[in-house]
Amino acid sequence: MSAINERRERERARRHQLIVTAARELAEVEGWEAVTTRRLAERVEYSQPVLYSHFKxxxxxxxxxxxxxxxxxxxxxxxxxxxxxxxxxxxxxxxxxxxxxxxxxxxxxxxxxxxxxxxxxxxxxxxxxxxxxxxxxxxxxxxxxxxxxxxxxxxxxxxxxxxxxxxxxxxxxxxxxxxxxxxxxxxxxxxxxx
Amino acid sequence: MSAINERRERERARRHQLIVTAARELAEVEGWEAVTTRRLAERVEYSQPVLYSHFKxxxxxxxxxxxxxxxxxxxxxxxxxxxxxxxxxxxxxxxxxxxxxxxxxxxxxxxxxxxxxxxxxxxxxxxxxxxxxxxxxxxxxxxxxxxxxxxxxxxxxxxxxxxxxxxxxxxxxxxxxxxxxxxxxxxxxxxxxx
DNA sequence: ACGACATTCTAGCGGCGCTAGACATCCTGC
DNA sequence: GCAGGATGTCTAGCGCCGCTAGAATGTCGT
Missing domain, CATH: 1.10.357.10 (Tetracycline Repressor, domain 2)
Known part of the structure; x- marks a missing residue:
């Protein structure tokens, strides 16, 4: 119970950082106007709604x-x-x-x-x-x-x-x-x- | 021919300024994110494409x-x-x-x-x-x-x-x-x- | 009066941020 | 070992954006 939730928490934090890094890289290479939720989602290989489970x-x-x-x-x-x-x-x-x-x-x-x-x-x-x-x-x-x-x-x-x-x-x-x-x-x- | 075109030119310049003023007022009241081509067109009482005949x-x-x-x-x-x-x-x-x-x-x-x-x-x-x-x-x-x-x-x-x-x-x-x-x-x- | 030209509009394309609701997956208690 | 509920993820779509093709309308010179 506890160990499992800890693992989940870790995975979640990992994915959180993955999103942030992907956004940053995309912005640095193509500028912020190219950072759309669709492209970002594709880049982290998740669907759009997961972005919204991490960020408002x-x-x-x-x-x-x-x-x-x-x-x-x-x-x-x-x-x-x-x-x-x-x-x-x-x-x-x-x-x-x-x-x-x-x-x-x-x-x-x-x-x-x-x-x-x-x-x-x-x-x-x-x-x-x-x-x-x-x-x-x-x-x-x-x-x-x-x-x-x-x-x-x-x-x-x-x-x-x-x-x-x-x-x-x-x-x-x-x-x-x-x-x-x-x-x-x-x-x-x-x-x-x- | 000449006089008619002059009138047209005047009307055109007038409408040009009308668009600019409307954009400015809209931005000052509601901020630039509220200035969309649709709202602007509605405000000057023309359709969207006329904006593009005045501005790129x-x-x-x-x-x-x-x-x-x-x-x-x-x-x-x-x-x-x-x-x-x-x-x-x-x-x-x-x-x-x-x-x-x-x-x-x-x-x-x-x-x-x-x-x-x-x-x-x-x-x-x-x-x-x-x-x-x-x-x-x-x-x-x-x-x-x-x-x-x-x-x-x-x-x-x-x-x-x-x-x-x-x-x-x-x-x-x-x-x-x-x-x-x-x-x-x-x-x-x-x-x-x- | 009428053909040619200019102007304006309707309708629509692809893409945006964001979300509802279906679907799959995994943990828990029996 | 397995049913049932919680958790997580996805598909599909809403309303909006900037912008444009092509139809419709009007205007002018002859």
């Missing part, structure tokens, strides 16, 4: 992929920050660079995390830990004494997101991203805001 | 609405900039504030301009004038002597766009937008980059 709807699948993405982004930012010298400017620069690299390397994943509508809760008590962890990497680039460091992190993140998404859609020239990054970091870290 | 597809309709948006945004930024004192910092602040106000006042229009996929050409030779004009308002906030002012404008715009879109989707708390704006402007205008 398509948005929830996108949300699960996004969560996967945060679990990848957070340690990546962390490693970048720790590898940098302890000068505050260097850490900030390293984290920002790692962020932009992530955005250009995994555009579909990035979209799921920051552009597409999902049911993920941001900036609240029920914010999933990986999500919080990624944001905290930005916060930790600023002095713990400064009680405005969350604000600084929000602005930094906003600027990076804007750069990522506007250059990704061709609204600003994708070439000069490095120059923009240099300027941004120098301005944010440059003057220790009044 | 739905993306082109969104693009036309976006262009409308730029024609509104550009003079708004311009007025804000000219109303501000000539000190560079003040102008930048005024333009940024006007931009964010536009984004929160007209979220659907803003989405069409900057988020949804359209067939508008940015940052190229065939960029429509209103689009270029809006961007130039940011450029003109910086000294004409500095040959990096385009770069500054791109970063400023990116940051604002990030703030607008992340707070609009609840990914950063929508409340502290003013504080973020203060910080951003002080950092960008504060130190005259290296």
């Amino acid at each position: 709807g398509k948005d929830a699948i996108v949300g699960a992929v996004a969560l996967d993405g945060f679990s990848e982004l957070a340690p990546r930012l962390r490693r970048a920050r720790e590898a940098a010298a302890p000068e505050p400017g260097d850490a900030l620069r390293a984290v920002c660079l790692a962020y932009l690299e992530f955005a250009t390397e995994r555009p579909a994943l990035y979209q799921a995390m920051f552009v597409l509508p999902t049911d993920l809760k941001f900036a609240s008590d029920e914010t999933p830990p990986p999500l919080r962890a990624a944001f905290d990497e930005f916060v930790n680039c600023f002095s713990p004494d400064d009680d405005r460091r969350e604000l600084f992190a929000e602005v930094t993140w906003s600027a990076l997101h804007g750069m990522a998404v506007l250059s990704g859609s061709g609204r600003i020239p994708p070439g000069s991203q490095d120059d923009r990054l240099d300027f941004l970091v120098s301005q944010i870290a440059g003057t220790p805001a009044d | 597809g739905k993306d082109a309709i969104v693009g036309a609405v976006a262009l409308d948006g730029f024609s509104e945004l550009a003079p708004r930024l311009r007025r804000a900039r000219e109303a501000a004192a000539p000190e560079p910092g003040d102008a930048l602040r005024a333009v940024c504030l006007a931009y964010l106000e536009f984004a929160t006042e007209r979220p659907a229009l803003y989405q069409a301009m900057f988020v949804l996929p359209t067939d508008l050409k940015f940052a190229s030779d065939e960029t429509p004038p209103p689009l270029r004009a809006a961007f130039d308002e940011f450029v003109n906030c910086f000294s004409p002597d500095d040959d990096r002012r385009e770069l500054f404008a791109e970063v400023t715009w990116s940051a604002l766009h990030g703030m607008a879109v992340l707070s609009g989707s609840g990914r950063i708390p929508p409340g502290s937008q003013d504080d973020r704006l203060d910080f951003l402007v002080s950092q960008i205008a504060g130190t005259p980059a290296d």
Whole structure:
């Protein structure tokens, strides 16, 4: 009774991850507009309704992929920050660079995390830990004494997101991203805001 | 022959604008996901295929609405900039504030301009004038002597766009937008980059 | 008045997210 | 060992989407 249900639970969790991975791969190869419930079902070799026994709807699948993405982004930012010298400017620069690299390397994943509508809760008590962890990497680039460091992190993140998404859609020239990054970091870290 | 065709042309242009306006209003009231070709056709009291005699597809309709948006945004930024004192910092602040106000006042229009996929050409030779004009308002906030002012404008715009879109989707708390704006402007205008 | 042309509509294609209800499979208690 | 009920899966289909072919309607120059 118990052992059987455990096995079932394992199989279920396995299939859950199978769906998420398939969705992510499909999105990364062909873009999110190609991720339909039919194609996804065919790819995991189950019929459509099983998707709905795991997820409330398509948005929830996108949300699960996004969560996967945060679990990848957070340690990546962390490693970048720790590898940098302890000068505050260097850490900030390293984290920002790692962020932009992530955005250009995994555009579909990035979209799921920051552009597409999902049911993920941001900036609240029920914010999933990986999500919080990624944001905290930005916060930790600023002095713990400064009680405005969350604000600084929000602005930094906003600027990076804007750069990522506007250059990704061709609204600003994708070439000069490095120059923009240099300027941004120098301005944010440059003057220790009044 | 000529007069008749002129009348036809006029009627056609009139109906073109009717479609664009209807799409915009529908989007502003119910969001873009409610803007379907069927509902739009019903609203302008024509059948679906006439939409396709004016626009190549739905993306082109969104693009036309976006262009409308730029024609509104550009003079708004311009007025804000000219109303501000000539000190560079003040102008930048005024333009940024006007931009964010536009984004929160007209979220659907803003989405069409900057988020949804359209067939508008940015940052190229065939960029429509209103689009270029809006961007130039940011450029003109910086000294004409500095040959990096385009770069500054791109970063400023990116940051604002990030703030607008992340707070609009609840990914950063929508409340502290003013504080973020203060910080951003002080950092960008504060130190005259290296 | 009428043939030629342009315009607009009806009807429908294939695909979407999602779900009801039939069907198979497996565990449990006798 | 087996009936019966719970569990899981599938087939089929609903209402909607963007888009288009071809019929029907109207309009114009001669």
